[in-house]
Amino acid sequence: MLKTEFTETFGIKHPILCGGMTGVGTADLIAAVANAGALGLLTALTPGSPELLSKEIQRCQSMTDQPFGINLTILPTIVPVPYDEYRQVIAESGVKIVETAGSNPAPHMEAFKAAGIKVIHKATSVRHAIKAESIGVDAISIDGFECAGHPGDDDIPGLILIPAAVRQLTIPVIASGGIADGQGLAAALALGASAVNMGTRFIATTEAPVHENVKQQIVKNNELATQIVFREFNNTSRVARNSISEEIARLSREPGATFADVAHLASGLRGREEVLQKGNMEDGMWWASQAQGLIHEVASCQEVVDTIMNDAEAIIRGMQAQLIA
Numbered sequence: 001m002l003k004t005e006f007t008e009t010f011g012i013k014h015p016i017l018c019g020g021m022t023g024v025g026t027a028d029l030i031a032a033v034a035n036a037g038a039l040g041l042l043t044a045l046t047p048g049s050p051e052l053l054s055k056e057i058q059r060c061q062s063m064t065d066q067p068f069g070i071n072l073t074i075l076p077t078i079v080p081v082p083y084d085e086y087r088q089v090i091a092e093s094g095v096k097i098v099e100t101a102g103s104n105p106a107p108h109m110e111a112f113k114a115a116g117i118k119v120i121h122k123a124t125s126v127r128h129a130i131k132a133e134s135i136g137v138d139a140i141s142i143d144g145f146e147c148a149g150h151p152g153d154d155d156i157p158g159l160i161l162i163p164a165a166v167r168q169l170t171i172p173v174i175a176s177g178g179i180a181d182g183q184g185l186a187a188a189l190a191l192g193a194s195a196v197n198m199g200t201r202f203i204a205t206t207e208a209p210v211h212e213n214v215k216q217q218i219v220k221n222n223e224l225a226t227q228i229v230f231r232e233f234n235n236t237s238r239v240a241r242n243s244i245s246e247e248i249a250r251l252s253r254e255p256g257a258t259f260a261d262v263a264h265l266a267s268g269l270r271g272r273e274e275v276l277q278k279g280n281m282e283d284g285m286w287w288a289s290q291a292q293g294l295i296h297e298v299a300s301c302q303e304v305v306d307t308i309m310n311d312a313e314a315i316i317r318g319m320q321a322q323l324i325a
Contacts, residue, residue: 002313005172006139006195010097010118011067013037014309015195016185017174018202018301019122019141020071020099021287022046023272024210027056029301031063032207036305039195041071041099050085057093069097069120074105083108091115099141106135120174124152126165129173139172140165141197146178146238148199148226148289153236159191166192180291182311189316200289206300211279214286215298223293229266229285233259240288242281 004015016038018030025043033040047056053070060068070090074083087108090098098112101122112119113136121132122141129140142165144158145151156164162175175188176197188196203210204218217240227245230237232252239245248262259266271284299307 002189002309002316004189004194006174009138009172010039012039012195013066014305015189016305016308017041017099017120017141017195017197019176019197019199020044020073020101021199021203022073022268023276024199024203024208025071026209027060027063028209029202029205029207030068031060032205032301033202033305034060034064034066034068036300036302037066038301038305039067039069039097041069041097044070044072044086044090045081050082050089053086054089054093057089057095061094067097068095069099070095071099071101072105072108073101074108075102087111091117100137104135105132105137109136122176123165124150125154125156126161126168129165130168133169133171137171139174140169141174141176142193144175144177146290147176148238148287150235150237151177153231153234158188162188162191162193178290178294180294182308182313182315184291184294185308185312186315186319189312198291199287200291201295201304202301203288204295204298205304206298210276212298213279213281214276217281218288218292218295219297221288221292223290225292226288226290229262230259232257235259238287238289240286240292242286244282244285248285 006015014037018033018040020041020043030040030042047053097118099120118138120139121137123129124143144161145155158177166173172194174195174197175193179196180201185196204215225241226238227241229248244265248265251262266285271286274280274283275286
């Protein structure tokens with residue numbers, strides 16, 4: 001068993017996280033991740049309201065007796081999100097780990113700390129990670145350019161970003177972006193991280209609440225099957241490559257283009273309904289990382305975690321035996 005600063009600090013058996021994923025991080029997946037000995041993160045905004053989040057937390061608690069966390073992504077929205085109400089639900093739920101992402105979590109830190117909650121903040125740059133540590137977060141999840149979602153605008157891959165963050169932080173660093181196997185975990189630990197965060201790998205599991213077509217598409221895709229979108233609108237995002245994401249990229253490059261020109265294609269609701277739920281793989285934008293090139297089968301969360309841990313331990317022992325006289 002691999003013991004790290006992360007496993008010791010957060011009381012998790014294995015140094016693996018299933019990060020927050022809108023439309024995917026429900027109790028069905030997160031309880032399975034927790035039962036496998038990793039840290040799963042329910043996505044707070046997926047249920048649709050603070051009241052529904054409370055019910056989803058209770059459902060997850062009924063499915064596992066292992067610790068799990070909640071992702072709270074804080075972003076500007078057209079329709080205001082009642083973040084204070086979400087925070088209260090989380091604080092009263094008994095869950096003791098929160099992952100924050102997006103905007104600065106400072107307004108929520110006092111309430112989380114008062115509730116005895118440890119906070120992981122997701123950052124895409126060392127400077128933002130340093131700022132998050134200064135306001136009291138307990139760990140940093142650092143997103144390399146390989147990741148799905150929002151990798152920021154610096155385009156720094158994990159091989160550089162992870163040790164750069166480790167060098168300047170005193171709290172545990174979680175490596176995120178392009179990791180899907182035991183080699184990735186072993187490499188992340190060698191770079192100084194104390195855990196890895198995976199999203200795309202956990203979508204391709206039997207318990208993930210998405211259409212089977214999505215899982216099989218991830219297996220079929222390779223490392224080239226992603227598309228950068230929204231860079232022109234200062235919101236760089238990595239999504240799966242399909243006809244919709246390619247059209248979004250094309251339209252965005254047109255002179256004078258605005259987000260309004262692609263909003264109908266980029267709709268999150270459309271992606272969740274048409275792709276994640278119905279399995280119409282060319283009918284919406286959906287999120288996946290370059291790690292697709294490392295995923296070759298759909299497996300249970302238990303199988304995924306066990307395989308990664310066994311492979312990482314074998315790699316570490318093997319390298320020690322071969323390279324150290």
